[in-house]
Amino acid sequence: MTSSHTRTVPDETRSFAWFHTLGSRGKRAFVGAFGGYGLDSYDFQVLPLGIVALSATLNITTGQAGLLATVTLVVSALGGALAGVLADRIGRTRTLVLTIATYAFFTVLCGFAPNYETLIIFRALQGLGFGGEWAIGAILVAEYARSRYRGRVVAYIQSSWAVGWALAVIVYTVVFNLVSEDLAWRVLFWTGALPALLVLYIRRSVTDAPVATESRDTARVRGSFTAIFQGPLLRTTFFASLLATGTQGGYYTLATWVPTYLKSERGLTVVGTGGYLAFLISGAFAGYLTGGYLTDKLGRKRTFTLFAILSGVLILAYTQIPSGANTAVLVLGFPLGFSASAIFSGFGAFLSELYPTALRGTGQGFTYNVGRAVGAFFPTVVGFLATGVGVGGAMAFGALAYAIAAVALLGLPETRGRELT
Numbered sequence: 001m002t003s004s005h006t007r008t009v010p011d012e013t014r015s016f017a018w019f020h021t022l023g024s025r026g027k028r029a030f031v032g033a034f035g036g037y038g039l040d041s042y043d044f045q046v047l048p049l050g051i052v053a054l055s056a057t058l059n060i061t062t063g064q065a066g067l068l069a070t071v072t073l074v075v076s077a078l079g080g081a082l083a084g085v086l087a088d089r090i091g092r093t094r095t096l097v098l099t100i101a102t103y104a105f106f107t108v109l110c111g112f113a114p115n116y117e118t119l120i121i122f123r124a125l126q127g128l129g130f131g132g133e134w135a136i137g138a139i140l141v142a143e144y145a146r147s148r149y150r151g152r153v154v155a156y157i158q159s160s161w162a163v164g165w166a167l168a169v170i171v172y173t174v175v176f177n178l179v180s181e182d183l184a185w186r187v188l189f190w191t192g193a194l195p196a197l198l199v200l201y202i203r204r205s206v207t208d209a210p211v212a213t214e215s216r217d218t219a220r221v222r223g224s225f226t227a228i229f230q231g232p233l234l235r236t237t238f239f240a241s242l243l244a245t246g247t248q249g250g251y252y253t254l255a256t257w258v259p260t261y262l263k264s265e266r267g268l269t270v271v272g273t274g275g276y277l278a279f280l281i282s283g284a285f286a287g288y289l290t291g292g293y294l295t296d297k298l299g300r301k302r303t304f305t306l307f308a309i310l311s312g313v314l315i316l317a318y319t320q321i322p323s324g325a326n327t328a329v330l331v332l333g334f335p336l337g338f339s340a341s342a343i344f345s346g347f348g349a350f351l352s353e354l355y356p357t358a359l360r361g362t363g364q365g366f367t368y369n370v371g372r373a374v375g376a377f378f379p380t381v382v383g384f385l386a387t388g389v390g391v392g393g394a395m396a397f398g399a400l401a402y403a404i405a406a407v408a409l410l411g412l413p414e415t416r417g418r419e420l421t
Contacts, residue, residue, distance in 0.1 A: 018149035026144030033137030041164030050185030066383025073376030076131025083132025084365015102129025107192030138348030143209035154348030155292020239411035244371020246405030253398030283337030291345025307343035312402035353415035
């Protein structure tokens with residue numbers, strides 16, 4: 001007891017105490033989850049980055065382009081929900097490997113699609129793996145983290161989305177400057193094979209937290225959809241799904257349509273688009289990290305509310321900047337990326353704390369991914385609205401999503417400091 005206490009005190013005072021207190025197994029889990037979600041982001045972002053060239057090659061409309069994103073996200077809801085059940089039944093690590101391998105394989109196949117119909121099938125199947133990765137990785141690390149640090153620990157996992165997004169933009173800029181556009185978008189999809197390398201690391205080095213292993217061995221009910229709709233968990237599941245719907249509806253509006261907005265309405269080149277996205281992505285990375293600290297300091301609900309309001313206001317401001325004022329678009333990209341990403345920082349900790357260990361994978365996988373599926377219709381609505389009011393005007397529709405997120409918080413409890421049981 002004494003040696004344990006002596007070892008804990010220095011950890012609590014170090015700059016990255018949240019990381020040092022994970023222990024060696026927790027640190028390996030962190031690396032695996034961080035890499036998995038970062039490459040998950042990479043494989044998702046190749047579609048919106050290549051959408052203009054892809055649309056020209058396959059001769060598809062903006063509505064059909066929006067449907068590609070929506071189908072990915074809708075099917076990802078199924079994948080995420082199933083992955084949550086598997087995580088409670090066969091383990092977090094084994095399920096994480098399965099999800100990463102799935103999204104990598106089908107992203108590569110998208111690059112070989114000869115037509116729109118084939119592409120939408122491959123993209124839907126990619127969504128099966130894409131949907132499960134974040135929830136499983138977040139749970140895996142959350143179960144190693146101390147309650148006082150859980151918000152920022154999982155927020156750092158969330159920040160890997162910005163890292164993967166940045167990597168995708170860099171590769172996009174290089175590929176589209178070296179290869180003709182009708183082939184470049186295919187090459188971009190082929191680079192989606194990168195996550196397969198991470199699978200080897202996770203299989204060799206990552207294990208589930210003891211609390212999860214013990215729960216699988218002793219729990220009478222685990223991995224049950226029925227259980228998360230019974231008793232007090234029914235209310236939790238409903239409002240958590242609504243919160244995820246609003247947050248992701250706003251975010252995927254931005255992620256899907258900002259590249260097209262910058263190219264088609266702001267008149268930017270490939271290099272120019274990459275530069276403007278750099279401001280947005282830098283803001284996103286800072287937002288993920290800041291949001292994680294705030295969710296531990298202010299509480300989960302206050303942090304969600306703060307950034308829901310800011311994100312709604314900023315998306316309206318960003319899309320209504322008059323033509324010719326591209327400097328304002330550049331500058332505003334940072335706070336927009338910051339707010340739209342900071343709101344996600346509390347998800348991993350919040351959802352983990354809302355459910356008991358035996359149902360954590362199922363609850364988190366279901367609520368987050370149902371929210372993703374319903375929120376996925378926002379990009380499609382924007383795509384169809386864009387034919388009448390332009391991409392910028394249609395993107396303002398995304399502000400409605402953040403209002404939904406703010407309302408959902410009224411039905412959920414504050415969980416800061418809650419121990420995982």
